Amino acid sequence: MTQTHTITVEPLGREVQCREDQSILDACLRAGVWLPHSCTHGTCATCKADVVDGEVDHGAASSFALMDYERDEGKLLPCVACPRSDVVIEADIDVDESVPVHPVQDFTGTVVALEEIALQTRRLVVELDRDIAFNAGQYLKFSVPARDGLPVVDRTWSIASPPTETRRLEFHVRNVPGGRGTDGWVFGGLSVGDAVSVSGPYGRFVLKIDDDRPAILVGGGTGLAPLKSMIRHALENDAYAGHLTLYQGGRSREWLYDVEYFQALAAQHPDRFTYRPCLSEETQADCGSDATAYGFGMVTDVIAADHPTLSGSSGYLCGPPPMVEAALKTLMSKRLFPRDIHREDFFNEGDKESGAVRSPLIKR
Ligand SMILES: Cc1cc2nc3c(=O)[nH]c(=O)nc-3n(C[C@H](O)[C@H](O)[C@H](O)COP(=O)(O)OP(=O)(O)OC[C@H]3O[C@@H](n4cnc5c(N)ncnc54)[C@H](O)[C@@H]3O)c2cc1C
Ligand code: FES
Structure with missing residues (x-):
């Protein structure tokens, strides 16, 4: 034993x-x-x-x-x-009294939907065997089954649905060529009806529901997932008093997803939510009559052009580490303090070898 x-x-x-x-x-x-x-x-x-x-x-x-x-x-x-x-x-324990601690538990679940939503991107919906309590922005660990002589490994994907949906959870997964959990599983054989083993909730990238300042949320690729959970929680459950502005970054329209969903949300809540999808490799001319819907350039350039200052706001940044780092610098140049910026870097196994991006600007 x-x-x-x-x-x-x-x-x-x-x-x-x-x-x-x-x-x-x-x-x-x-x-x-x-x-x-x-x-x-x-x-x-x-x-x-x-x-x-x-x-x-x-x-x-x-x-x-x-x-x-x-x-x-x-x-x-x-x-x-x-x-x-x-x-x-x-340990340096920074307990935030406004954030409930939900002990990690194991769950089994069933895949109830798996659909292509953008290039190399799938929406995975899992129905759990029982209710889970979590905070908007947290993530689960999935057990990726053993395959071709390789052992079971854990992979982490953020919950995109709000905490009030306690059984049926949504995830957004970007394919990583050669990746065990994505290429080898979510994009390589996982099907509706399959059983999955998960544990959670994990993470400290959570919506600060006791805050009422305007918040800038920046998501690159599937970094949108935890932000969607936060935005839905804020708007559907009146969980956040401040105005939310979502910047969603992608190379071109085919890499973005849920655009119409967020456009509809912004139209429904004009005083509480603003939506700015941004395209880094398409131009106004490429988009034709669609052009007014988008910001053009790197998401950080669009943020910088939109706001002379962000003093008095808070920030939530999520996605690939280089994007998170660039967005951090942009928000700080607009007078946001490090303590007001929350970040979730989607580090993968490769980042362990390379060291990824380690910011001297902010304590992790
Ligand atoms: C907190 C958190 C939340 C996340 N949420 C999401 C999310 O919502 N959606 C999402 O799409 N992703 C998310 N991620 C990223 C996700 O956890 C995985 O890293 C990603 O899906 C790739 O997993 P994989 O198993 O396919 O790739 P991996 O098998 O981990 O491989 C990734 C890369 O690393 C290389 N690699 C693998 N093993 C090694 C090694 N030993 N040495 C060197 N290189 C190696 C591979 O060749 C590949 O290029 C999140 C990450 C974190 C930390
Ligand atoms: S949580 Fe331990 S190194 Fe990231």
């Missing part, structure tokens, strides 16, 4: 039981003990904490997220570190 150890989380003084084959973060989140985290696969460094006492296996920590000298100094990434003895860790 796999051995279990006691993890003591300081400064909370909470104790959690953790198996040797389980990450310390997983054990804590399942026990309802909140630790900061974002990617949950050892890439972003958000969860970095100190080992005060005990031995850990650092697992699949990226050498960029946890440098050799940091390991020597007794740092760990709880999202991938597993205990080898009883362990005491000290």
Whole structure:
């Protein structure tokens, strides 16, 4: 039987039981003990904490997220570190009292819809075996089945539906050529009626429902998913008092999706929601009579042109790490403070090797 150890989380003084084959973060989140985290696969460094006492296996920590000298100094990434003895860790726990903590649980689900919505992009709808509680913006981990001698792996996809829809969850998945979870599964054999195993909810990229400032939401590609959850929650459930402006970036119209959906939402809620789809590789001339619907250029250029200042606003950025980084710089140049900008980088396994983009501008 796999051995279990006691993890003591300081400064909370909470104790959690953790198996040797389980990450310390997983054990804590399942026990309802909140630790900061974002990617949950050892890439972003958000969860970095100190080992005060005990031995850990650092697992699949990226050498960029946890440098050799940091390991020597007794740092760990709880999202991938597993205990080898009883362990005491000290974490920088930034509990936001307005955000409910929903313990992570396992669920089974059934695929009830899987459709092409844009180039290399699918909408996946899963009906869970029971209700799930989550915050708008959070994500689930999917178990990608073993295949061709390769083991089961976890992949993370953000929930695009609002938290009031507790059984039937929507996801947007972009294909990554050669990727285990996308090319090899969602785009490579997964079908309506198939059973899936998921766990969650994870993540701290959540709509701050106690805020009432105007919010700029920027989504690149399937980075739209958590923003759609937030926007639907805000508008359908009156969960956010401030005005929301969604910037959706794509190369051309065939890469964008749900455009008519958001246009209709903006028409329905003109005082509460503005929608700006942006095209980086199509021009006004390419779009003809459609042109008035779009902004042209990089999404960051369109934001910069739309707003002399964003002072007094908040920001939510999500998608490929280079886009998130560029949007961060744009919002900061428009007088937003780092503390008012929330980000979700869609890091993948390849980013672990490359170090991806690590911003000196903002604490993860
Ligand atoms: C918090 C979060 C939320 C996310 N939400 C979404 C979402 O809503 N929608 C979405 O489409 N994506 C989302 N992602 C990205 C998603 O989790 C996957 O990374 C993505 O779908 C690709 O998965 P994959 O299994 O197909 O690719 P992977 O198998 O992970 O491969 C990705 C790339 O890395 C390379 N690679 C794989 N393994 C290694 C290795 N060991 N060494 C070097 N290179 C390697 C591959 O060749 C490929 O180029 C999210 C990511 C995070 C962190
Ligand atoms: S959450 Fe641990 S490194 Fe990203």
